[in-house]
Amino acid sequence: MDMYLGEEDRMFRDAVRGWVAAEFPKEWCRELERREHEFPHAFWDKLTAFGAHGIGIAEEYGGQGGTIITQALFARELARTAAGLGWVWGVTSFSGSKAITFCGSEEQKQRFLPKIAAGELKTAMAFSEPGGGTDLLGGMRTTARRVEGGWVINGEKIWSTCANVADYLFLMARSNRDVQKRSDGISIFFVPRTAKGVTVTELPKLGMRCVASCSVHLDEVFVPDELLLGEEGKGWYQSTRTLNNERLMNAATCLGMLDGVIEDALDHMKTRRAFGKTIGEFQILQHYLADMAMWQTQGELLLMHTARLQAEGLPSATESGMAKVLCSEYVSKAADLGIQILGGMGYSAETDMQRYWRDSRLLRIGPISNEMARNMIAESMGLPRSF
Numbered sequence: 001m002d003m004y005l006g007e008e009d010r011m012f013r014d015a016v017r018g019w020v021a022a023e024f025p026k027e028w029c030r031e032l033e034r035r036e037h038e039f040p041h042a043f044w045d046k047l048t049a050f051g052a053h054g055i056g057i058a059e060e061y062g063g064q065g066g067t068i069i070t071q072a073l074f075a076r077e078l079a080r081t082a083a084g085l086g087w088v089w090g091v092t093s094f095s096g097s098k099a100i101t102f103c104g105s106e107e108q109k110q111r112f113l114p115k116i117a118a119g120e121l122k123t124a125m126a127f128s129e130p131g132g133g134t135d136l137l138g139g140m141r142t143t144a145r146r147v148e149g150g151w152v153i154n155g156e157k158i159w160s161t162c163a164n165v166a167d168y169l170f171l172m173a174r175s176n177r178d179v180q181k182r183s184d185g186i187s188i189f190f191v192p193r194t195a196k197g198v199t200v201t202e203l204p205k206l207g208m209r210c211v212a213s214c215s216v217h218l219d220e221v222f223v224p225d226e227l228l229l230g231e232e233g234k235g236w237y238q239s240t241r242t243l244n245n246e247r248l249m250n251a252a253t254c255l256g257m258l259d260g261v262i263e264d265a266l267d268h269m270k271t272r273r274a275f276g277k278t279i280g281e282f283q284i285l286q287h288y289l290a291d292m293a294m295w296q297t298q299g300e301l302l303l304m305h306t307a308r309l310q311a312e313g314l315p316s317a318t319e320s321g322m323a324k325v326l327c328s329e330y331v332s333k334a335a336d337l338g339i340q341i342l343g344g345m346g347y348s349a350e351t352d353m354q355r356y357w358r359d360s361r362l363l364r365i366g367p368i369s370n371e372m373a374r375n376m377i378a379e380s381m382g383l384p385r386s387f
C-alpha cells in the first residue's frame, strides 16, 4: 500500500505500528477481552497518552488533525492486535467526534471536540431500535417532543455500544410525525447518559466483549436545545456523512483484523509440524493463505481508493458500502480458515484466531448489514430500489 501513501502518512503508519506492537500485545488484548463488559480504562488511557482521540479532529479544536486516510491507517493498525477492542477508540471517534464535526454548531464544536480529543469525553451511538436496525426509519419508535427550552425524548434503543460508559449518546429520534417522507422529521441529539430517565442495560453477545452493547430506555428524558445537533427534522440527511465515514472505518478495522489473522496463520504454519514436516509445506494450507493475501490486497486497494475519494470530497457512498462489505466478508472468511489452519488451537481461548473470528463476524451485520449495503450498491447501478 506504500505507493498510495504520502511520506507523512507512511511515517504516521510506521509510528502507529511500532506503538501498537509495544503497547497492545495480543496476549494483553486477549486478557482484557476475557473480562466481559468491563470497560478497559487502561486501554483508553494509552490511547489518550498517544493523542489518538484527537485523530481526525481539527487542530483548532485541540485535535491532531489528519484526514480520513490518517484515521483509516490508525484503525487498521490498532485492529491488527486489538481486533474488537479497537472499538474502545472507534466508537467515540466514529460517532460523537464525527457527528459534532459534520453537524455541530461552532459552539458545540468548541464545547465538545477539545474534550473528546483530550480523552475526557466518551460518546456512544444510539440509532438502532428493537423494531429494526436495517429498516431504521420504519422501526423507529423513539420520539422527541418539543417543550420549552428543549425536547423530551421517549423510546428504546438497542445495541448501543459503550452506552454504559459514554458521557453522551449520539441519538436519533423522530421529532415530527407530520411529514410526507419518513426520512423527514428526524432529529439527532447529544443526550447526556446520566440524564434523568435514561436506563442503560448491558446485553450478552458473541464477540466484541470488551465493550458492552446496551439497550437504552428513555423515559421522559429532557434534552436542552443546545444539545440538538444540526437542524431539527433534517437529522437523517445530516448523519449520512458520519455513517459513510463509519463504513470506511469499519472496512479499515476489518483489514487490520485480516492482517492479524494472516500474521498468526503464517506463524503457525511455519512452526507446527505434522507427518515430519511443518504444516506450511502442505499445499492446501498454502492455498488458504494465498487466498487471504489476495483478499488483503483487494481490500486494501478498495479502502485506499475510497479513502482518497472521501478525502477529496468526492461522492463515495457506494464505494464506502463496497469497502465495508468486501473487507468484512474477507476477514470473516480468513478468520474461519485461520481457525482451520490452527486446528484445535484455533478454537482455543489461548490463541487469538477465535477472537478475530468472533469480532469480525459482527461487521457483516452492522452498522449496516451487507444485504442492505448490496441493495444500495445495486440501486446505484440504476436498478429500482428493492427495499
Ligand SMILES: Cc1cc2nc3c(=O)[nH]c(=O)nc-3n(C[C@H](O)[C@H](O)[C@H](O)COP(=O)(O)OP(=O)(O)OC[C@H]3O[C@@H](n4cnc5c(N)ncnc54)[C@H](O)[C@@H]3O)c2cc1C
Pocket: 124, 125, 126, 127, 128, 131, 132, 133, 134, 135, 158, 159, 160, 161, 162, 205, 208, 213, 362, 365, 366, 367, 368, 369, 370, 371, 372, 375, 386, 387
Ligand atoms: C454487537 C453489536 C453492536 C452494535 N452497535 C451498535 C451501536 O453502537 N449503535 C447502533 O445504533 N446500533 C448498533 N448495532 C445495531 C446494528 O447496526 C444492527 O444490528 C444492524 O443494523 C442490523 O439490524 P437488526 O439487527 O435489527 O437486523 P434486521 O434489520 O432485523 O435484519 C435481519 C436480517 O434481514 C436482512 N434484511 C433486512 N432488510 C432487508 C432488505 N431490505 N433486503 C435484504 N435483506 C434485508 C438483514 O440484512 C439481516 O440479515 C449493533 C449490533 C450489534 C449486534
